[in-house]
Amino acid sequence: MPAKPHLLSFDCIGSPHAGYITSTQLAKNIPFEIKRVFWTQATPPTVARGHHANMATEEVLVALSGSIQVLTDTGREQQEFELAHPQQGLYIPAMCWTELHFSEGATALCLASTDFSETDYIRDYDRFLKLASHNAL
Template sequence: MPATPYLLSFDHVGSPESGYITSTQLADNIPFVIKRVFWTQGTPPETTRGHHANMATEEVLVALTGSIKVLIDTGHARQEFELTHPQQGLYVPAMCWVELRFSEGATALCLTSTDYSKKDYIRDYAYFKKLTTHGAL
């Protein structure tokens, strides 16, 4: 059975008067060892990003600013999530097709379990469905 995407919360301290600090607190609530960190910004709201799955890479997505609508397809079920604040992340297991829509001015932070490898990406949805529904992994 494939792993299931889920929301997780990050530790944060502060106040409206002084601002907030949000932390993974030694990454205790991240379900993998973090190998890479990247962020995406400046995406027009009418653009959908993603359109891929990763063979091995697990991710945690965070909306640092703005909001991000995330569609995840495991090959067996589709789920929609909306990330609206930086104290919340979305765990995305390997072998999940992901599509993202950003609000105006949104910035996404991504923590991953692997370094970047072009070979890890599946960019053909029909091929992804074949792999996930026929057990061809």
Template structure:
């Protein structure tokens, strides 16, 4: 399991005249066994999503349409990523605090390593900072 976020590239098949398909068929390229899939859409531009970390869940975010900006913080530091292509994903490790902003037309797909469990979420930035040894 990686401890820092990083960009993944997915294979794209097709052509401009026929359209394209991107697939997770080659699942060994994902950094975890996929357990759950969900998507976020119609997020108002002034809403900042995320604002949490997961204790054990790993994720890959893909902007299917539009653009999302992800601020990601781990024990190793902070990084900002911009996703705007359905062939690019962002791996988010466990214990990574995220803040995500969306363009008005953004649809974001999320692949996760676990099923939803409210107990896995850290909603307090102070608690997150304490757990990673920052305070």
């Protein structure tokens, strides 16, 4: 059965007096080897990002500040998630269409299983649906 998007929890230590450290400690919570790390910031709340799926890349998305509304679509199931705590991440499997809406001042951190390759991206939703239905067989 193909992987489904789901929330992950990260270890967090500290206190309100000294601050907090959140960690994937030895990447035990990440279901893949991390090859790339990138972040997105200063996205206006009126702009939706994403609008693509990746053929092979798996990702974990974390809202470092602010919040991010994420719509995921595997071609079989749509889910909505709200990321609002840096101690929580969203696992996004390969072949999962996403749409992201950022709050004012939100910063997203993305941990990815592959280096960037434009050929990995599916940017046409109808093409994604055809590929997703083919992969479900």
